[in-house]
Every structure is written in structure tokens, then in C-alpha cells.
Amino acid sequence: MTMYYLVAFQTLYYMTDYLGISPARASAIIFFTKFYDVFTDPIIGILSDRTSSPWGRRRPWLxxxxxxxSFACIMVFAGPALSGDHLMAYLACSFIVYFTGYTAFNIPYLSMPAEMTNDYHERTILMSYRTFFVSISGVLASGLAPFLVFTYFGGGLEGYRYMGLIFSVIILAAALACFWGTAGAGQTTRLNKELILNDWLKSIIANKPFMQLILIKLFQLFASGVTFAMMIYLSVHIYKGGEGAVVKFGIPMFAAIGLSIPCWTWLALHMEKRSVFVIATVGKILTIATFVFLTPDEPEIIFIIRTFTFGFFTGGMILMGQSMLPDTIEYDFHRTQLRREGIFASLYSFVEKTSAMLVPLSIGLVLSAGGYIEGLEGAEQSQTAIDAVYFGAIWLPIIGYAASLPLLLIYSLDRQTLGELRKASKEHGNKLAES
Structure with a gap:
């Protein structure tokens, strides 16, 4: 997740203001490389489902x-002495390497919680640890990264290069820790039962809770991606705090995500996950709306409180989304008796990547329409460009989050439903054993 947030927070601004690429062209590079990335998800999911090794199905991919x-992180932020089409081609290759590595790690990683436990509430507790470490990765990407680039290394392309080297080490260390730390984790084995392609697709589409969840995440991840990408633009052009001011946004937000986890976990143990998800989503919409009052004269404590509140509700949304995914995968197993954790994780990631693919395209169009000028390294923009920053940072995310609410309200998979399915599946297995 450190690499994911690093790319989400840093790359668009790095490309427009330091590599001198127009918002439209920078967005096009990310869009088309993510388009490639979207179609690698089901391939990795199927391959990880079918992998057989002494380390299990998932861990070799981690x-x-x-x-x-780790290698891709160095490539992306190398800032080579290239220009024009050569620079565009280099960045495209760098992003393809990054997206391939991220997918190879992330799909098996998302698959593993569904294999580790079948307990409805234990999944929430398990995913609370994951969400906590997500908050740490966010602090690193939104706090440490800009500090290294703009303060410690003095800014410019050199700052980005050194930051890329340091973060490549962090990413490699985290991956190795995950690989070794899951050595004793519960795993499932592939079952011999297979379906023909048509029946296979129908059975996935028939998983109504999963289809609802991925549509919810499509809207929310789009909104979240826009927020992350626009964070530095908001800090520079609205708050007028300079490029280093993004730290004041990122650190309180991700600190709040980590600190909020016990609260959201407690709520999920006493309420249905869907209800908790709705509360978190509505709270985040209302918090984003308060950014319309942001001015350069705003007291720093108010800015920090607002971003902390933003992070608090973000924590609930992340935790509930991650906790509900294993529930929908178990729902599939009880309906089909197939072990397809990898393919469901890949479809979930497919939606994540699709939304991420739309983010730079949408932002590029908004900024270009507002007349945002590339290559100014944070210098003053026109009023229409500032208005475009307002729209992209505030109203575009609100639209995305609001669109997810109707789907959340009709989501129906709960603890009782899963318990009944688990019981029926067990009885079916006993009958087969007796026969």
C-alpha cells in the first residue's frame, strides 16, 4: 500500500510541475498504463488460484x-534527462513495471483473509490490523515523502530521485515482512471441481452481494483517488501553504485512520457492517463539504481538526470495505463449492484499478478546462485554474461518495445470512460423505 499511496499522492503533480508534462498528457500516460493494469488482475487471480508450491498458493506472489x-519505485521517480515522446515512453514503461509488480503482490494479498478465518466478526478484527498498517503507509506517502522531497533533499528532481530510492527500500522490507509473517497462516487448497466459462461467469454475476460491493467500491475508490491526487494542489493553490504543506493534510488524516480503528471495530461488533459503512460514508461527505471554507488565513488547528475528522471517517470506510470482501467470497463458496479467492480478489482489484484509471483522466480534464499551466513548480495559477482545483478537490469526491450510498442501503449480506449458508453447506457436505 505504500507504493499505491506514493503513486496516488505524488506522481501527477511530479509529472505536471517538475517534468513539465501537460495535465492532459500526464493523465493519458497514467490512464493507458492503468488500462493495461486492469486486464492483468484476472490473469494474476487465476494463476494464484492455480499455483502449487511448498509456500502455498499465494506467498510466492507476495x-x-x-x-x-521496489524496483519500479526507483524507475518512476528517476526523472531521467529525457523530453517529449522519449520521456512519455520511459514513464509508460515505468508505470507498466510498477502496475505489474503491485498486481502480483496485491491480488494474492487480498485473497488471503478469506482463507485465514470463517468467523464473521473475526474478519473485522483481522482487517482492522490491515487498516492500521494502511494508515502507516499513508503517513509515509503523504508525510515522509514530501518531507524528503521538498525539505530534506531541497526539492526538485533530485529530491524525487532520493525519495524514490528510500521508498524502494521501505517497499521491499514491507513485502519481505509480509512474506515471512504469513508462513503459518491458514490456507485453502484448490478443489478439482471446475465450471465451463459461461457457467463460471454466471455464477460470479449471481453473487449479488459481491456485485453490489464492487460497485460501491468503484464510486468510493474513484472519489478517494481524486482526493489523494488533488491533496497537493489543494495545499499549494487554496491553502497557500507551499508544497510542503501537504504534510499537514496527510499526517493528521492517516494518523486518524489508525487511531479510529478501535472505534470502528467496536461498532462493527455491535452493528451490521453495512450500517457502519453508511455512517462512515455520510460523515466523510459532510467533512469534505467543509473544505469550501478553506482559506490561506485559516488557523492551522482548524485545518488539522478538519483533516483529522476526514481521516476518522476514512478509517471506517476502509475497514468495512475490506471486512465485507471476505464475506462475499465465503458466500460464493457456500453457493458453488468452488475455491476462487484469487479471482474474486482480482475482480475487486479490477474495480480498484478501473476507478484509479478514471482519476487522472478526470482530474486532467478538469485542470485543463480550467487553464492550469504545467511546469510552474507550484507558482501562482489563474483564477479559473484555482476554481478547477476547488471543483476537483471538493465537489468531484462528494459526487463519487454520494453515488455509492443507494447501493450501500440495499446491500443485504449479514452475519445471520452467512450463518445459515454455512449450516446448509455443512449439511450438504455430510450428505455427500454418507453417500
Whole structure:
């Protein structure tokens, strides 16, 4: 997740203001390389489902994907002495390497919680640890990264290069820790039962809770991606705090995500996950709306409180989304008796990548429409460009989050439903054993 947030927070601004690439062209590079990335998800999911090794089905992918992601981090932020089409081609290749490594790691990683436990509430507790470490990765990407670039290394392309080297080490260390730390984790084995392609697709589409969840995440991840990408633009052009001011946004937000986890976990143990998810989403919409009052004269404590509140509700949304995914995968197993954790994780990631693919395209169009000028390294923009920053940072995310609410309200998979399915599946297995 460190590499994911690093790319989400840093790359668009790095490309427009330091590599001198127009918002439209920078967005096009990310869009088309993510388009490639979207179609690698189901391939990795199927391959990881079918992998057989002494390390299990998933762990070899964690190791390989982590190593590739570490190398890609150096490539993305190398800032080579290239221009024009040569620079565009280099960045496209760098992003393809990054997206391949991230996918190879992330799909098996998302698959593993569904294999580790079948307990409805234990999944929430398990995913609370994951969400906590997500918050740490966010602090690193939104706090440490800009500090290294703009303060410690003095800014410019050199700052980005050194930051890329340091973060490549962090990414590799995290991947190795994940690989070794899951050595004793519960795993499932592939079942011999297979379906023909048509029946296979129908059975996935028939998983109504999963289809609802990925549509919810499509809207929310789009909104979240826009927020992350626009964070530095908001800090520079609205708050007028300079490029280093993004730290004041990122650190309180991700600190709040980590600190909020016990609260959201407690709520999920006493309420249905869907209800908790709705509360967190509505709270985040209302918090984003308060950014319309942001001015350069705003007291720093108010800015920090607002971003902390933003992070608090973000923590609930991340935790509930991650906790509900294993529930929908178990729902599939009880309906089909197939072990397809990898393919469901890949489809979930497919939606994540699709939304991420739309983010730079949408932002590029908004900024270009507002007349945002590239290559100014944070210098003053026109009023229409500032208005475009307002729209992209505030109203575009609100639209995305609001669109997810109707789907959340009709989501129906709960603890009782899963318990009944588990009981029916067990009885079916006993009958087969007796016959």
C-alpha cells in the first residue's frame, strides 16, 4: 500500500510541475498504463488460484510482486534527462513495471483473509490490523515523502530521485515482512471441481452481494483517488501553504485512520457492517463539504481538526470495505463449492484499478478546462485554474461518495445470512460423505 499511496499522492503533480508534462498528457500516460493494469488482475487471480508450491498458493506472489514493486519505485521517480515522446515512453514503461509488480503482490494479498478465518466478526478484527498498517503507509506517502522531497533533499528532481530510492527500500522490507509473517497462516487448497466459462461467469454475476460491493467500491475508490491526487494542489493553490504543506493534510488524516480503528471495530461488533459503512460514508461527505471554507488565513488547528475528522471517517470506510470482501467470497463458496479467492480478489482489484484509471483522466480534464499551466513548480495559477482545483478537490469526491450510498442501503449480506449458508453447506457436505 505504500507504493499505491506514493503513486496516488505524488506522481501527477511530479509529472505536471517538475517534468513539465501537460495535465492532459500526464493523465493519458497514467490512464493507458492503468488500462493495461486492469486486464492483468484476472490473469494474476487465476494463476494464484492455480499455483502449487511448498509456500502455498499465494506467498510466492507476495515475494515476487514486492521485489518488482521496489524496483519500479526507483524507475518512476528517476526523472531521467529525457523530453517529449522519449520521456512519455520511459514513464509508460515505468508505470507498466510498477502496475505489474503491485498486481502480483496485491491480488494474492487480498485473497488471503478469506482463507485465514470463517468467523464473521473475526474478519473485522483481522482487517482492522490491515487498516492500521494502511494508515502507516499513508503517513509515509503523504508525510515522509514530501518531507524528503521538498525539505530534506531541497526539492526538485533530485529530491524525487532520493525519495524514490528510500521508498524502494521501505517497499521491499514491507513485502519481505509480509512474506515471512504469513508462513503459518491458514490456507485453502484448490478443489478439482471446475465450471465451463459461461457457467463460471454466471455464477460470479449471481453473487449479488459481491456485485453490489464492487460497485460501491468503484464510486468510493474513484472519489478517494481524486482526493489523494488533488491533496497537493489543494495545499499549494487554496491553502497557500507551499508544497510542503501537504504534510499537514496527510499526517493528521492517516494518523486518524489508525487511531479510529478501535472505534470502528467496536461498532462493527455491535452493528451490521453495512450500517457502519453508511455512517462512515455520510460523515466523510459532510467533512469534505467543509473544505469550501478553506482559506490561506485559516488557523492551522482548524485545518488539522478538519483533516483529522476526514481521516476518522476514512478509517471506517476502509475497514468495512475490506471486512465485507471476505464475506462475499465465503458466500460464493457456500453457493458453488468452488475455491476462487484469487479471482474474486482480482475482480475487486479490477474495480480498484478501473476507478484509479478514471482519476487522472478526470482530474486532467478538469485542470485543463480550467487553464492550469504545467511546469510552474507550484507558482501562482489563474483564477479559473484555482476554481478547477476547488471543483476537483471538493465537489468531484462528494459526487463519487454520494453515488455509492443507494447501493450501500440495499446491500443485504449479514452475519445471520452467512450463518445459515454455512449450516446448509455443512449439511450438504455430510450428505455427500454418507453417500
Amino acid at each position: 515475494l515476487g510482486g514486492g521485489i518488482l514493486s
